[in-house]
Amino acid sequence: MDKKETDDKKAAVIERESQTEALREMLRAPAAAPLAPLPLETLVPEVRQQTPAVRQRATRPDARLHGLGQTKYIDDFYLPGMLFAKIKRAGIASARIVRIDTKEAEALPGVVAVVTARDVPCNSFGPSLKDQPVLAGERVFHAGDGVAAVAAVTEQIAAEALEKIEVEYEPVTPVLDPLESLKLETPGLHAPNPNIYGHKVIRKGDVEKGFAASYRIFEASYRTQMVEHVPLEPHSSLATWDANGRVTIYSTLGRITLGRADLARTLAVPMSRIRIIATVVGGNFGGKNEITTEPVVALLAKKTGRPVKCTFTRPEEFTSSTTRHPIIMDYKTGVTKEGRILARQVRLVLDGGAYCSWSETTLAKACILSPGPYDIENIYAEAFVVYTNKTMTGAMRGFGAPQVCFAYESHMDDIAEALGIDPLEIRLRNVLREGSLSPTSQQLHSVVVRETLLQAAQRFGWNGAEVRA
Amino acid sequence: MKRRGRGIACMWYPIGFTVSANPSAAVVKVNEDGTATLLTGTVETGQGSLTILAQIVAQELGIATDDVHVVSADTDTTPMDTGAIASRTTYVTGNAARLAAEKAKKILFDVAAPLLGVKPDHLEVSDHKIQIKGFPSRSLHIGDVAERARGVNGDPPLGSASFNPATAALDPETGQGKPFATYVYATQIAEVDVDDETGEVEVLRVVASHDCGTPINPMLVEGQVEGGISMGVGFALEEEMLFDANGRQINPNLTNYIMPTSLDMPKVEVDIVDSYDPTGPFGAKGVGEPTCVATAAAILNAIHDAVGVRVTSLPATSEKVYAAIKAKRAQEGKRLAAGT
Numbered sequence: 175m176d177k178k179e180t181d182d183k184k185a186a187v188i189e190r191e192s193q194t195e196a197l198r199e200m201l202r203a204p205a206a207a208p209l210a211p212l213p214l215e216t217l218v219p220e221v222r223q224q225t226p227a228v229r230q231r232a233t234r235p236d237a238r239l240h241g242l243g244q245t246k247y248i249d250d251f252y253l254p255g256m257l258f259a260k261i262k263r264a265g266i267a268s269a270r271i272v273r274i275d276t277k278e279a280e281a282l283p284g285v286v287a288v289v290t291a292r293d294v295p296c297n298s299f300g301p302s303l304k305d306q307p308v309l310a311g312e313r314v315f316h317a318g319d320g321v322a323a324v325a326a327v328t329e330q331i332a333a334e335a336l337e338k339i340e341v342e343y344e345p346v347t348p349v350l351d352p353l354e355s356l357k358l359e360t361p362g363l364h365a366p367n368p369n370i371y372g373h374k375v376i377r378k379g380d381v382e383k384g385f386a387a388s389y390r391i392f393e394a395s396y397r398t399q400m401v402e403h404v405p406l407e408p409h410s411s412l413a414t415w416d417a418n419g420r421v422t423i424y425s426t427l428g429r430i431t432l433g434r435a436d437l438a439r440t441l442a443v444p445m446s447r448i449r450i451i452a453t454v455v456g457g458n459f460g461g462k463n464e465i466t467t468e469p470v471v472a473l474l475a476k477k478t479g480r481p482v483k484c485t486f487t488r489p490e491e492f493t494s495s496t497t498r499h500p501i502i503m504d505y506k507t508g509v510t511k512e513g514r515i516l517a518r519q520v521r522l523v524l525d526g527g528a529y530c531s532w533s534e535t536t537l538a539k540a541c542i543l544s545p546g547p548y549d550i551e552n553i554y555a556e557a558f559v560v561y562t563n564k565t566m567t568g569a570m571r572g573f574g575a576p577q578v579c580f581a582y583e584s585h586m587d588d589i590a591e592a593l594g595i596d597p598l599e600i601r602l603r604n605v606l607r608e609g610s611l612s613p614t615s616q617q618l619h620s621v622v623v624r625e626t627l628l629q630a631a632q633r634f635g636w637n638g639a640e641v642r643a
Numbered sequence: 644m645k646r647r648g649r650g651i652a653c654m655w656y657p658i659g660f661t662v663s664a665n666p667s668a669a670v671v672k673v674n675e676d677g678t679a680t681l682l683t684g685t686v687e688t689g690q691g692s693l694t695i696l697a698q699i700v701a702q703e704l705g706i707a708t709d710d711v712h713v714v715s716a717d718t719d720t721t722p723m724d725t726g727a728i729a730s731r732t733t734y735v736t737g738n739a740a741r742l743a744a745e746k747a748k749k750i751l752f753d754v755a756a757p758l759l760g761v762k763p764d765h766l767e768v769s770d771h772k773i774q775i776k777g778f779p780s781r782s783l784h785i786g787d788v789a790e791r792a793r794g795v796n797g798d799p800p801l802g803s804a805s806f807n808p809a810t811a812a813l814d815p816e817t818g819q820g821k822p823f824a825t826y827v828y829a830t831q832i833a834e835v836d837v838d839d840e841t842g843e844v845e846v847l848r849v850v851a852s853h854d855c856g857t858p859i860n861p862m863l864v865e866g867q868v869e870g871g872i873s874m875g876v877g878f879a880l881e882e883e884m885l886f887d888a889n890g891r892q893i894n895p896n897l898t899n900y901i902m903p904t905s906l907d908m909p910k911v912e913v914d915i916v917d918s919y920d921p922t923g924p925f926g927a928k929g930v931g932e933p934t935c936v937a938t939a940a941a942i943l944n945a946i947h948d949a950v951g952v953r954v955t956s957l958p959a960t961s962e963k964v965y966a967a968i969k970a971k972r973a974q975e976g977k978r979l980a981a982g983t
Contacts, residue, residue, distance in 0.1 A: 222709035225770040227701035228925050231862035232708040234694045236687060267890025317891045348890040376818035397956040400884040401877070404902060428686045429726030434718050445718075452716035455727075458688035459874070460932075463728055492895030497884060535729075538661040542822055547655035555818075563890045569728060571871070575656055575936045576878055580957060583652040583940035587947060597651050597944070606655065606828075614813060616821045620920040620928070622854045623828035627653055629914050630830040630852035636651070 236454060245454050248410040248424055249485055256412070257286055257325040259467070259474050259484035260332035262339050263493060264314040264321050267350070267563040268363070269343035271312055271321065279324060279338040284331035287477040288339070290322045294473065295442035301432065301464060303530035305367060306566070308440050308469045314343065315364065316528035316563050318493030325474040325482050348563035352502065352525040355560040364528075364561045371526060372534045372559040374541040376613050381508075384517025384552030388508030392589050396503045396581040400525070403498075403570055407456025408491050413471040414481040421472050422449045428458040433465055440469045460569035461495050464531065496568030499536050499559070500525040503544070503581040513593050513600040517552035520544040522578070524559040524567070531568030533559045540574025545613045546582035547623045548604040553613045598631050645836045647847075648949025652940035653830040656933035657823035659731045659808040666807035667736040668722035671700055671743040673751065673800040675793055677771060677786030678710040679744070684724030685736050686716040690931055691863040692732040698859050699737045699924050703744035705768025706785060722803065730929040731808075733859060734825065737924035738806035746802025754792040754800075755783050809922070825920050827928050829853040831872070833909070833941035837949040842965025844880055846909040846942055853913070856920040856928035868913045868934045875938020876909070877902045880958050 222232045239245045276288040291297050291311030298304045310319040322339050326332035349355050355369045362369045385391055411425040421443065427433040430450040438445045455462060467484040475482040486495065501524050508517040522540055526533045541557040590600040605623045612618055630636075659665050670682040681700050687693045697711040704711075715721060724736055752763035755773045759766070759781055767776050774782035793799045808824035834848040851868050858864045881901040885893040894900045919926035939957060947953050952967035 223707045225701070225705060225707050227698040227706070227708045228857065228859050230698065230708060230860065232694055232698055232860055234691050234863075236693070237691075265891065350886060350888075350890050374818065375816070378817070378819065395955060398878075399882070399957050401882040402884060402900065404897075404900075427726075428688045429728060430686065430716055430718050431684055431723045431726060449717070449719045451718075452686040455686055455688040458686075458727055460728065462688065463726070488897060489895040492884060492900065493892055498878075535661055538822070539657065541818070542661070543655065543657075547653055547828060564886060565884065565892065571874060571932045572656070572936050573729070573932070575654065575932070576875065576939055579652060579654045579936045580879075580940045580943060583654075583937070584943055584947075584953065584955065587650070587944045588953060601651070601653055605653065612826075613818075614822055615819045616823075618826060619922075620825065620854075620856065620918055621828065622916050622918045623653055623655060623830070625916045625918075626828050626830040626852040626854055627651075629916050630651070630832050630850050633852065633912055633914055634649070634832040634834075634850040636649075636832065 247407050247456055248412055248426060248453055248483065251412055251424060251483070253412070253414055253481040256481040256483055257327060257474070257478060258329040258332050259323055259325045259471055259482050260329065260336050261320040261470060261484065262322040262336045263317065264310060264319040265317055266314055266343050266345060267317045268346040268348035269314045270346060271310065271314060272342040272344050274322060275340040276322060279335040282331065282335050282338060284327045285324055285335045286327065286480065287325045287474055288322060289470070289473050289477060294440060294469065296440050299436045299440050299465065300530050301532055302534045303367065303371060305364065306529040306531070316565055318565050320494065323470045323474060325478055350562055350564060352523050352560050352562055355562050356523060356558060363563065369560050370558050371530055371561060372537045374537050374557045376541055376553060376555040378613055378615055379552035381517040381519050381552045381554040385508040388516050389511040391506065391508045392585065392592070393506045394585050394588065396584060398501050398577040398580060400500045400565070400567065401498045402492050403459040403461035404491065405457030405459060405461060408486040408488065409462060409466045409495055410485040411467045411471050412481060412483040413475040415476055420447045420449070422451065423468055423472060424451050424453055425468055426455050426462050427452050428455060428462045433468065436465045437468055437472065441472055459571045463569045466495060493565060496531050496570065497527070497565050498570040499533065499567040499574060499577070501540065501574065501577040503578060505581055505585045507585060507589060509589055509593070513590065513595045513603055515548055515550050515604050518545050518550050520555040522557035524557065525564065526559040526561055527564045527566040528561065529566040531566050533567060535569070536574040540578050542613055543575050544578040544582065547606050549606050549610045555613065596637065598627060598636050601627055644840065645838050646949040647834065647836055648945040648947070649832060649834050650941045650944025650948055651830065651832045652937040652944060654933065654937040655826050655828050656730065656936055657826050658734045658929045659729050659823060661822045662810050662812055664807050665725040665729065665731060665735060666805050667724045667739040668803065668805035669736065669739040669743040670722055670803045671740065671747045671801065673704065673747050673789045675786065675790040677706060677784060677789050679704055679706065681711055681713045681740055682721045683713065683715050683736055683740065684721040685732050686727045688727045690867060691860065692727065695733050695859045695863060696736060696740050699740050700744045702925060703741050704748055704785065706771055730931040730933065733927050733929045734923050735806055735808055737927060739804050741924040742804030742806060743802045746804060747800045750792055750798055750800040751785065751788045754796050754798070755788045758783060825922055825928055827854045827930065827933050829933055829937055831937040831941045833945045835942060835945040835949055837946055837964065839950050839968055842961040842968060844946055844959060844961070844964060846876055848910045849938065849941065850912045852916055853930060853934065854916045854918045855930035856918050856923045857926035858915045859925065859927050861915060864915055864930050865913045867930045869911050871934020872911055872938050873903050873908055874935040876907060876942065878957060879939035879942040880960065883958050
């Protein structure tokens with residue numbers, strides 16, 4: 175090996191090492207870098223300082239914090255001595271609980287407390303029917319039910335402790351099909367409540383008369399699926415008690431007034447001793463309207479005398495929070511030769527899942543909205559919501575409206591096609607107008623559905639829209 | 644082969660709870676320099692509602708959005724609110740906030756009126772000033788009036804108010820009545836490509852025209868519409884929670900529960916239709932939920948337009964769309980064979 179070659183090799187090594195060092199330096203930089211002062215003034219958008227304020231495209235102060243990574247979610251909160259809670263899920267859709275043994279979990283080093291239904295002062299809540307337990311006691315109604323909760327010094331130990339909780343179940347045949355639940359007789363799957371736990375009727379005019387006068391009658395059925403809200407930030411809460419017996423709960427709840435009422439009920443504590451602080455919520459979409467982890471962390475924090483935090487895992491978001499109602503929808507519509515709707519009959523069956531939650535609201539909204547934004551003289555709409563042993567359905571952006579809109583608008587296009595009328599045109603012939611009577615005979619004001627049709631058609635370039643507009 | 648189709652869907656949606664009372668309360672304090680603080684029990688869940696409420700209070704007081712600080716979502720310090728639900732915050736909490744600001748403004752007008760030599764009802768606010776209607780040159784800075792209200796009159800300018808939408812009970816037999824105070828309307832038109840050999844649907848473009856009454860903040864309305872459409876795309880084509888025969892979920896994770904990513908988002912074009920609701924704050928209604936209502940319907944109508952099949956159950960997965968295309972071809976084949 176001659177000297178030049180050796181030198182070249184040495185030089186290459188040195189260069190490589192210096193590159194590696196530079197690379198290391200780059201990787202190190204963020205941790206070592208001093209916190210730069212925030213350029214407060216230059217980033218304040220002018221539009222927030224303008225008057226009049228309404229109709230301005232004002233930026234959001236929280237967006238700035240999100241952008242700078244300064245927003246604090248509950249996952250970012252740590253209080254001194256704080257414990258982490260995990261909830262044991264049933265994993266069986268329908269069963270009687272024979273026995274829960276928590277001894278082994280309690281003995282695990284790092285576990286500070288375990289609670290079960292027996293520790294819950296009042297084990298039922300719900301926005302209309304109070305049919306939901308904090309932790310299942312005697313009966314499991316869906317696989318995502320919580321049966322016990324653990325507080326430990328780390329999340330890992332809490333998760334390990336869940337494995338050590340023994341639950342003996344006596345399985346009960348689950349009912350999963352809402353149509354089967356609709357037919358079932360007593361004792362029902364959620365006794366003493368009947369399987370059909372909500373029913374709604376909207377009757378306007380006389381549908382039979384309308385159908386009799388119709389040129390043609392169309393019938394169709396539609397179904398929708400169960401979906402999750404999938405917020406970026408999972409459900410989370412952190413509870414801490416003071417020596418006067420007052421509890422502060424940081425929570426992802428979107429409704430703190432209701433949340434406080436539910437906590438006062440389940441914990442049997444006066445409202446004046448409960449403080450809920452809702453943090454910046456990383457997405458709600460209807461999924462964070464009721465208590466989930468809150469009573470559990472409050473009970474564990476009381477039992478341990480330490481702050482306790484619980485954050486849903488992603489699977490828990492699916493199995494143990496509310497979801498969108500699947501709906502089975504039957505439509506029957508009578509029309510004139512020109513496509514004018516004379517009568518519409520609708521039957522909806524909502525899969526209500528294991529608990530009522532916001533089903534009654536969803537039922538009513540879906541039923542009232544089901545005829546669509548159309549001026550129809552004769553309407554009969556009937557809706558049922560039934561229990562099944564599936565994840566509970568509840569509030570979700572649209573409360574039944576996306577489901578029925580899929581049905582009435584699919585139906586509308588099929589009618590248009592059969593009659594040889596343009597889809598835009600048939601809608602323009604039927605839509606609600608200022609002063610029209612809704613399906614509940616409410617006189618409507620500021621009705622602009624026609625304007626939205628024409629504006630969208632024009633923007634899209636739908637046939638002839640420009641001419642009509 | 645990819646086939647293009649277009650589909651239209653319109654919808655209506657109510658603001659607030661069905662019949663049930665769903666009030667909001669609010670407190671507005673005007674500071675001695677003319678800035679203000681709003682106390683509200685509602686929660687910012689990402690939609691920008693606190694900015695909307697700040698704009699409403701600012702408008703009522705004639706100050707800028709930046710002048711209003713919002714304190715929210717603490718049961719110890721903020722007044723009751725039914726919360727971030729039912730597309731009600733702009734309309735219900737917004738009305739409460741406006742009424743609270745109006746009460747604080749009334750105190751300011753009572754202080755300013757003798758100084759300007761007119762009656763309080765001859766006054767108006769504009770650009771940080773309290774001025775005589777029709778004589779904008781005769782004015783006082785709102786901060787000077789607020790300071791005087793506290794320091795001279797001993798009547799600090801603050802107001803509290805609540806609002807509950809006007810509804811009437813439904814007849815239990817017929818469901819007739821007034822379940823909601825107001826409704827919003829919208830149309831969405833979707834353009835899709837459907838691959839008739841795989842059933843795959845690509846949403847290319849969604850045109851959305853929405854009514855929200857007066858848009859308090861058009862940028863936040865557009866944000867809601869874009870977010871709603873992304874939820875609608877998932878509902879239409881991908882998302883579904885699946886259960887096994889024993890009622891256990893099969894796909895409770897983001898690997899197997901398929902939802903739209905930014906790559907699945909169509910081009911979205913948003914228009915806000917001219918509309919004014921006299922019962923809303925400055926004519927506003929709301930926009931949160933309605934944005935995701937019409938999307939799936941428009942996409943499914945576009946699929947029908949593209950390949951002539953009517954999928955009647957959601958989601959319209961590639962498998963489902965392809966099965967429908969195959970069934971349609973088989974039927975057409977039979978018809979051809981029969982010579983009809």
